[in-house]
Amino acid sequence: MNQSFSQLFRKSLKDLKIRSGSLVQGKVINIEKDTIIIDTGLKSESFVPIGQFKDSKGKIEVNIGDTVDVILETIEDGFGETVVSREKAKRNAIWTFLKESYSGGKKISGIITEKVKGGFAVEIEGIRAFLPGSLFDVRPIRDFSSNNLEGKEIEFKIIKLDQRRNNIVVSRKAIIESENNNDRISLLESLKEGIEVPGIVKNLTDYGAFIDLGGVDGLLHITDISWKRVKHPSEIVKIGDNIKVKVLKFDKDKSRVSLGLKQLGIDPWKGILEKYSPGKKIVGKVTNITDYGCFVEIEEGIEGLVHVSEIDWTKRNIHPSKIVNIGEEIKVMILDIDEKRRRISLGLKQCQPNPWKQFSEAHSKNDRVEGKIKSITDFGIFIELNGGIDGLVHSSDVSWDNSYEEESVKYKKGDLISAVVLQVDFERERISLGIKQLSEDPIQKYSKKYKKGDKIFGKVISIEEKEVIISLENKILGKLYVPENVPENYQVGKQIPVKYIGIDRKSRMIIASIYEKFNLSIEKERKVCENHEKKERNKFSNIMIEAFKAAKNE
Numbered sequence: 334m335n336q337s338f339s340q341l342f343r344k345s346l347k348d349l350k351i352r353s354g355s356l357v358q359g360k361v362i363n364i365e366k367d368t369i370i371i372d373t374g375l376k377s378e379s380f381v382p383i384g385q386f387k388d389s390k391g392k393i394e395v396n397i398g399d400t401v402d403v404i405l406e407t408i409e410d411g412f413g414e415t416v417v418s419r420e421k422a423k424r425n426a427i428w429t430f431l432k433e434s435y436s437g438g439k440k441i442s443g444i445i446t447e448k449v450k451g452g453f454a455v456e457i458e459g460i461r462a463f464l465p466g467s468l469f470d471v472r473p474i475r476d477f478s479s480n481n482l483e484g485k486e487i488e489f490k491i492i493k494l495d496q497r498r499n500n501i502v503v504s505r506k507a508i509i510e511s512e513n514n515n516d517r518i519s520l521l522e523s524l525k526e527g528i529e530v531p532g533i534v535k536n537l538t539d540y541g542a543f544i545d546l547g548g549v550d551g552l553l554h555i556t557d558i559s560w561k562r563v564k565h566p567s568e569i570v571k572i573g574d575n576i577k578v579k580v581l582k583f584d585k586d587k588s589r590v591s592l593g594l595k596q597l598g599i600d601p602w603k604g605i606l607e608k609y610s611p612g613k614k615i616v617g618k619v620t621n622i623t624d625y626g627c628f629v630e631i632e633e634g635i636e637g638l639v640h641v642s643e644i645d646w647t648k649r650n651i652h653p654s655k656i657v658n659i660g661e662e663i664k665v666m667i668l669d670i671d672e673k674r675r676r677i678s679l680g681l682k683q684c685q686p687n688p689w690k691q692f693s694e695a696h697s698k699n700d701r702v703e704g705k706i707k708s709i710t711d712f713g714i715f716i717e718l719n720g721g722i723d724g725l726v727h728s729s730d731v732s733w734d735n736s737y738e739e740e741s742v743k744y745k746k747g748d749l750i751s752a753v754v755l756q757v758d759f760e761r762e763r764i765s766l767g768i769k770q771l772s773e774d775p776i777q778k779y780s781k782k783y784k785k786g787d788k789i790f791g792k793v794i795s796i797e798e799k800e801v802i803i804s805l806e807n808k809i810l811g812k813l814y815v816p817e818n819v820p821e822n823y824q825v826g827k828q829i830p831v832k833y834i835g836i837d838r839k840s841r842m843i844i845a846s847i848y849e850k851f852n853l854s855i856e857k858e859r860k861v862c863e864n865h866e867k868k869e870r871n872k873f874s875n876i877m878i879e880a881f882k883a884a885k886n887e
Contacts, residue, residue: 560634637677688720
């Protein structure tokens with residue numbers, strides 16, 4: 334008995350026990366306005382909405398006569414029609430594709446649709462998947478808002494798939510790591526010190542920038558970014574920048590690469606001594622201010638330090654920020670160049686008049702000056718002079734008669750006082766002043782009053798073994814050397830006559846001799862006293878004894 338093919342096919346389907354949910358093939362027999370008619374060889378033809386046969390752009394993707402896969406939903410819907418779904422068949426095909434990709438570790442493409450909690454929603458052929466933020470890249474990304482990721486098509490790998498729960502988790506990081514590994518092997522074989530390579534700025538830190546060389550990250554240290562001083566790498570490069578760098582060091586075993594950007598240009602320090610020399614004045618820009626000075630850029634990539642001691646002639650302890658500002662152009666003098674250590678010492682005050690030199694040119698020794706007391710110390714009084722400079726009245730130059738402790742209490746800070754210029758050393762920035770020199774030295778005045786050999790009177794105030802200290806007029810002291818024993822009539826508090834010999838300028842005392850008992854010539858007495866001074870540590874002078882014996886024999 335002859336049977337048609339369609340009859341045999343229907344019989345085979347019954348034998349296969351076709352049921353709802355089965356994937357079957359059908360033939361497109363007609364395309365109408367809103368419907369596509371499919372013949373699956375079952376009891377009746379199926380009418381499928383035309384939208385199930387359109388692609389993402391709205392174009393119909395089948396023609397009459399095409400064979401398509403559909404899912405059988407109902408063999409008999411009660412109205413004599415067989416219901417099938419092209420959309421479910423397509424979805425089933427996508428899941429089959431996803432399963433094969435997952436099991437085979439293959440790459441798939443998807444579009445990031447939106448930012449969700451913990452990551453992103455990704456659409457893969459109409460199926461929604463989840464991309465955790467931690468699996469977006471090989472390095473942590475804190476802010477995704479600046480990347481404008483929505484709507485971008487990106488490749489992923491499926492790392493988790495559960496069709497029953499409609500759960501898919503994808504990773505972009507896995508793709509990058511896989512690609513990086515391949516690129517890394519190739520790059521490590523070609524890398525060597527001294528070559529120039531392209532890279533992408535991957536990350537920035539306070540100490541430098543990490544550059545992706547294509548599977549291998551290299552460190553561009555902040556000191557190798559530019560010849561000029563850089564506070565942060567962001568001043569020169571930004572994340573995502575395509576730059577060319579030079580390989581400075583390469584450790585293949587540890588896969589460590591040190592890179593340089595400034596090395597691609599000419600070293601501005603090369604031949605610097607031919608362009609600049611100590612004493613030259615130039616204009617530069619203040620680039621940085623610290624507690625110990627300020628840095629000034631004199632040309633691109635070359636900076637010098639103006640130490641705080643070279644900023645102002647008079648303001649020693651002032652912070653540099655009180656004098657200059659960052660970005661300000663100032664005139665400086667080159668003080669020293671250390672080409673080997675790449676250091677230049679600059680001076681700001683050298684481009685201004687030196688008040689110490691001006692003072693030395695305007696004043697001579699013994700000139701009288703006025704100024705306010707700036708401070709009183711244990712060793713003297715500082716007086717502020719014209720030009721903002723200070724002069725020191727040493728403790729020994731405050732009074733002829735009284736001690737510094739007694740005199741210093743008479744002064745206070747801010748007092749306007751006069752003084753005499755004793756010495757000016759503008760190179761060492763020192764001015765020595767004297768207050769006591771405003772009046773005549775009592776010792777000098779006394780020496781003018783008497784001649785050598787004159788009889789003078791003094792009161793005994795102390796008696797040593799061979800020396801008597803006497804008090805003369807106006808608080809002047811004298812010392813009397815006694816060659817042998819001190820006479821019995823010499824007693825403390827007694828007024829005695831002595832002979833004036835001269836002045837001991839070191840001790841500021843009058844030198845005298847016994848007036849009545851001995852009658853040495855003035856010249857011999859002078860020699861006796863000088864020789865005695867030389868042997869004062871021994872408290873005994875052989876020379877004095879010999880002179881005394883010689884005078885006695887005369």
